[in-house]
Amino acid sequence: MSGKIEFALSQEAFDRFLARLDSDRERAGQKYETLRRKLIMFFRYRDCPDDSALVDETIDRVARKLGEEHIEKLMPYILAVARRVASEAWRREDVPRPAPPVPSQPPGWEQQLEFLSVCMQLLPARQRTLVLDYYQHDKSQKIEDKRRLAADLGIAATALRVRVFRIRRQLEQCVTNKIREAVGTGNGFENRSLKN
Amino acid sequence: MQTNPLTDDLLIRYLLGELTEAERDHVEESYFADEKLNERLTMLEDAMLDAWVRGRLPPDAQDRYRRLAEASPDQRRRVEFAEALRRMAAQQVSTRERQTWRDVVGNFLFHVPARQWALGAAAVAIVAGSLIYYENTRRAHPPVQQAATPSPQRVTKGPAPAVQHAIPVLAFTLSPLERSGGEENRVVIPAGVYTIRLRLDLEDCGAQTLKATIQNAADATVARFEGLQPQRIGSGACALFVSISSDRLGPGQYTVRLNHVAADGTTELVGGYTFRIEHKR
Numbered sequence: 262m263s264g265k266i267e268f269a270l271s272q273e274a275f276d277r278f279l280a281r282l283d284s285d286r287e288r289a290g291q292k293y294e295t296l297r298r299k300l301i302m303f304f305r306y307r308d309c310p311d312d313s314a315l316v317d318e319t320i321d322r323v324a325r326k327l328g329e330e331h332i333e334k335l336m337p338y339i340l341a342v343a344r345r346v347a348s349e350a351w352r353r354e355d356v357p358r359p360a361p362p363v364p365s366q367p368p369g370w371e372q373q374l375e376f377l378s379v380c381m382q383l384l385p386a387r388q389r390t391l392v393l394d395y396y397q398h399d400k401s402q403k404i405e406d407k408r409r410l411a412a413d414l415g416i417a418a419t420a421l422r423v424r425v426f427r428i429r430r431q432l433e434q435c436v437t438n439k440i441r442e443a444v445g446t447g448n449g450f451e452n453r454s455l456k457n
Numbered sequence: 458m459q460t461n462p463l464t465d466d467l468l469i470r471y472l473l474g475e476l477t478e479a480e481r482d483h484v485e486e487s488y489f490a491d492e493k494l495n496e497r498l499t500m501l502e503d504a505m506l507d508a509w510v511r512g513r514l515p516p517d518a519q520d521r522y523r524r525l526a527e528a529s530p531d532q533r534r535r536v537e538f539a540e541a542l543r544r545m546a547a548q549q550v551s552t553r554e555r556q557t558w559r560d561v562v563g564n565f566l567f568h569v570p571a572r573q574w575a576l577g578a579a580a581v582a583i584v585a586g587s588l589i590y591y592e593n594t595r596r597a598h599p600p601v602q603q604a605a606t607p608s609p610q611r612v613t614k615g616p617a618p619a620v621q622h623a624i625p626v627l628a629f630t631l632s633p634l635e636r637s638g639g640e641e642n643r644v645v646i647p648a649g650v651y652t653i654r655l656r657l658d659l660e661d662c663g664a665q666t667l668k669a670t671i672q673n674a675a676d677a678t679v680a681r682f683e684g685l686q687p688q689r690i691g692s693g694a695c696a697l698f699v700s701i702s703s704d705r706l707g708p709g710q711y712t713v714r715l716n717h718v719a720a721d722g723t724t725e726l727v728g729g730y731t732f733r734i735e736h737k738r
Contacts, residue, residue, distance in 0.1 A: 373541035375628040396546035
């Protein structure tokens with residue numbers, strides 16, 4: 262039977278969890294976002310349905326456990342909990358869901374394109390040019406173009422790939438924030454469902 | 458237990474769901490513990506998404522990524538981002554094609570060492586001659602625009618906009634006059650030259666060809682776009698997209714008139730939009 266688990270985390274438990282990630286609140290927030298991304302990847306590539314709900318469920322279980330006992334190695338523990346949550350989710354999902362219709366093109370890119378235009382303007386001109394140059398050609402031209410770009414910048418192709426990746430992450434985060442603003446929701450860090 | 462080294466090939470097989478359980482557990486443990494590996498894996502995932510939106514993955518992988526996007530709102534958002542980035546980058550291609558010969562000459566002039574000037578000067582003469590021929594030929598046969606939006610450079614009257622390298626795009630949405638509720642559409646342009654991309658919201662898509670004319674407050678035509686086809690955007694809504702260089706839009710009030718073009722060439726006004734351009738200095 263398909264079903265969702267209801268969960269809510271107390272502010273105290275969530276603060277304890279953040280403090281365990283890092284004593285500095287800002288760095289803890291960054292580590293929390295990184296951890297969420299790792300967990301989303303984990304559930305996605307285990308083909309679990311509703312990955313973001315399973316991420317919340319995992320974090321809630323770990324945060325509660327932190328109030329009950331000392332956990333020596335946090336990351337391996339979180340991974341172990343995530344595996345348990347994934348296996349339970351699969352047991353709950355024993356009725357196959359009908360596949361949704363296949364869109365002819367990914368929906369919603371129009372809105373993202375608008376936000377991306379705005380976010381692009383927030384980048385320094387050099388970064389903007391770099392990221393657009395990097396992505397503007399198709400596969401056939403890409404290798405040569407990327408060699409040229411890397412040579413222009415005086416860096417190795419691998420370093421170029423990392424540099425562009427980090428700019429892309431910034432843009433993606435900026436676009437995501439704008440989508441959240443547009444639909445009136447915050448991100449997981451600021452607006453998690455908290456029970457006082 | 459002996460484990461495979463974490464090569465790109467192994468990580469790609471992880472993303473494609475082709476690993477054994479032991480291999481998959483090893484990859485998971487590794488990226489949870491190692492930030493660098495996590496970054497590498499995410500870069501590969503980005504590359505897979507980029508390949509998917511371009512339809513460049515093998516059929517099995519294409520199908521897997523489609524299913525992943527359908528199963529997860531977060532993944533769908535990332536796919537949409539990859540698509541938006543692809544389209545924005547594609548919009549730069551035609552700009553870059555116009556820029557290329559200038560780059561060639563510029564690079565040549567600035568990078569030739571002094572002792573090679575004599576040879577360089579002769580080569581510049583040859584290159585410049587070839588480029589004049591190339592530029593004339595290119596004007597006669599403009600390259601196919603890869604962007605999704607119509608190209609104002611090809612369909613509008615008047616002087617071509619200034620050539621810029623990687624002209625940034627500013628996008629705005631305009632509501633029809635009857636739906637705007639008297640509220641003025643303001644288009645605020647920061648200092649610099651931009652491609653202004655206007656989305657004109659429509660009541661319905663209909664199989665029709667439309668013509669859009671942008672006029673200033675003195676009713677002078679600033680740009681004309683012909684052969685426009687409405688596009689579906691999201692949940693059944695429809696819109697037209699037109700692009701124009703910001704240096705053709707001085708401060709002031711503008712009107713976009715939208716006309717339906719019948720098979721016999723007659724036109725009928727089907728909608729209007731107004732907006733005010735403000736330049737931020």
